[in-house]
Amino acid sequence: MTTPEAVSPLLPADAERRLHPGSWLFVLLQNLRQFIVPLAVLLFAGGRRDDGYPWWLPMLGVGALVVVSIWQYLTFRYRIADDRLIVRSGLLERSVRQIPYSRIHNVAIHQSLLHRLIGVAEVRLESAGGTKPEAEMRVLRLPEALALEQLIRDRGSAPATAAADGAAPPAPAGTTLLALSTIEVVKLGLISNRGMIVVAGAVALSFQVLPERTMGRWLFEGGREAFGYASGFATTWLAKGMVLAAFVAVALALIRAFSVLLALVRYHGFRLQRQGRRLTVERGLLSRSRSSVPRRRIQAWTLRESVLHRLFARRTLEIDTASARAGDGQGNANGQRGLDALAPIAPPDTCDAILRDIAVLPAWPPAEWRPLHPRAWLRLLLGDALLTAVLCGVLAWFFQWWGALGLLWLPWSGFVARRHAARAGYAIDDALVAVREGWWSRHWRLAEIGKLQAVELRQSPLDRGFGMASVWLDTAGAGALAPQLRLRLLPLSDAERLHARLAAAIARRPLRW
Structure with a gap:
């Protein structure tokens, strides 16, 4: 994907436009994925009967989906206005949706392998709230999709006077903050070990889908055969144990290889760019995705460093955005939205440089971390x-x-x-609050004080006995797996002072989205 230089010839203002002529086909494929189970049941049920069952009944369902898909294509229109995008859809039940450019939180462009072969892309426009995109365009020509992304980026950040005149400042040249090579993506696969998660999910699913005890029987028979094979040329228990350990090592190596393969499919060609006030991430081997988000939508930052990260001298930089949902952030048909990782893997100095550049934190990392309570x-x-x-x-x-x-x-x-306790600490100033925790697996969590939504003082019975308290901070868009932003186990007087200070700061400042 490359950003086009000219926008106006591709997207003339005040002219209603249709989707790509092949849009109905992609809508049909999406609908078929949703109804594939009932259609398969009807098809296989008809194939097993000899009493005149209408085998063509599933074909009627497919034909109905074709009609619905073509209907959606024929009734979908969009128009580029000076300060908003106007989307019309429906014929019997009509809908007119007006989406101001300044309210668009994320522009997600997704290309599956079929999209890439035809030269089209799927576009999703997402705001800071809601559970679904503001608009979904399946599909546009790729140059048109990229031109729409650029137009929204330019006009969404343009002053109101410029928007009223129908003019936007020229698009700033993109600055590449991070580009991952194939070697870096391989390291990411070795560190993340997502292959184990997929294998565990497949085993759990097999216990639900396969007949009762089938998976347990396969595992038992496979283990017995492996032990018997080891006993065939290993006479002592030590030798047998070494052979079984070798089998386990090979299995773990295969899982790691699977994890590397998943990382290559997902993060191949990863590139993080800053274009004006927006950040754009592009990635993917077979399916390419491009997601864009304004810097002001970032609510909190997380740096992660596991043992394997330290082995490779790498870290991961993640963000929380106002409309983030669990997922990989591709904004594709699987329901993921927003950006999750600005740097899936990078050297610590690079992660710190990205933080200083995007979060405008010239003093990051803090020169001094304040310790916890001595006990x-x-x-x-x-x-x-x-x-x-x-x-x-x-x-x-x-x-x-x-x-x-x-x-x-x-x-x-x-x-x-x-x-x-020796590694944990916190840092706070007039603009930022940050915490660091962990020893074996470490993380740093930080947020601008202007993005905080609530502050809470907590004390457990043990905390009261030790004269300690914790200050918990809440931000928008925090994921379920993200570490908590909390100042833990502080002296009670310090916790009360910080609680009052942060509460007053939140009350004084307007919420910054």
Whole structure:
């Protein structure tokens, strides 16, 4: 995908335009995916009967979907106005939707393999609220889709006077902030290990879809055959164990290879660009996606660093946006919206440079992180010790003194608590609040104070005993898997002071979307 230089010849103002003539075909394919199960049931049910069952009945359903798809194509129009996009659809039940350019949160352009072969693209226009896009255009010619994205980017950030005159400032040249090579994408696959997630999901699905105990029987028979094969040329238990360990290592290597393959399919050709006030991410091997979001829509930032990240000297930079939903952020037919990762993998210095450039944080990373309460490690250890004691008591009830072996976990818990408390900290100034947590797997979470929506002071019974409290902060668009933005285990006086300071700052500043 490349941004066209000229917009006006492709998108003349005040002229209603249709979608691509082949748009109905893609709408039909989308509808078929939704109704494939009932249509398959009707088709296979008719094929097994000899009593005159109308086998052509499913074809009527397909024909109805064809008519609906062509109907949607014939009744869909859109028009480019000075300050808004006007979308008309429907014939019996008509709809006219007016979408101001300044309210469009994300412009998502998606190309499947079929889209790329025909030279078209699917466009979704998303605002900061709602559960579905403001407009979906299946499909436009690719130059037209890119021209629409550029027009929305230019006019959405243009001053009101310029929009009223029907003129927008020239599009600024895009600045590439990050481009991932194939080697970097391979490293991402090795670090993320998404192959294990897919394999676990496939196994769980097989238990639901296959007949009862089928998957368990396959696993048992496969394990028995592997053990028998190992016993054929390994005579001692040590040799057998080594052979089985080799089998496990090969299986894990295959899962990692699958994870690398998934990363290549998803992130091949990844490019992050800053074009004026908008950020654009383009990626994909077979299906290409291009998503654009204004910088002002970013609500919070997350830096992640696992053990494997540190092994490769890399980090991941993610963002929360006002309309983010769980998913991969491609804005495709699977329901994902928005951007999730600005830098799926990058060196720490590159992630910090992106933060300084986009978030306008010249002092990032902070020069000084404020520590937690001096006894924060003891508070963390005590919580783990209470849970361990309860679990050991339950195990001892069933397994007698063997259950007490779980207490051997306590020294490790103490070590982890000390390391976590030593690394954790927070930084706060007039514009930014940031926290860092974790020891084995680390993360940094930060947000502009103007983007905070609520602040809460929390104390558990253990916190009160230690004279501690935590300050929890809420932002829009936080994902379910995103770490919490919280200042944990602070001295009570510091927590109360920060709570009052942040509450006053939130009350003074208007909400910045």
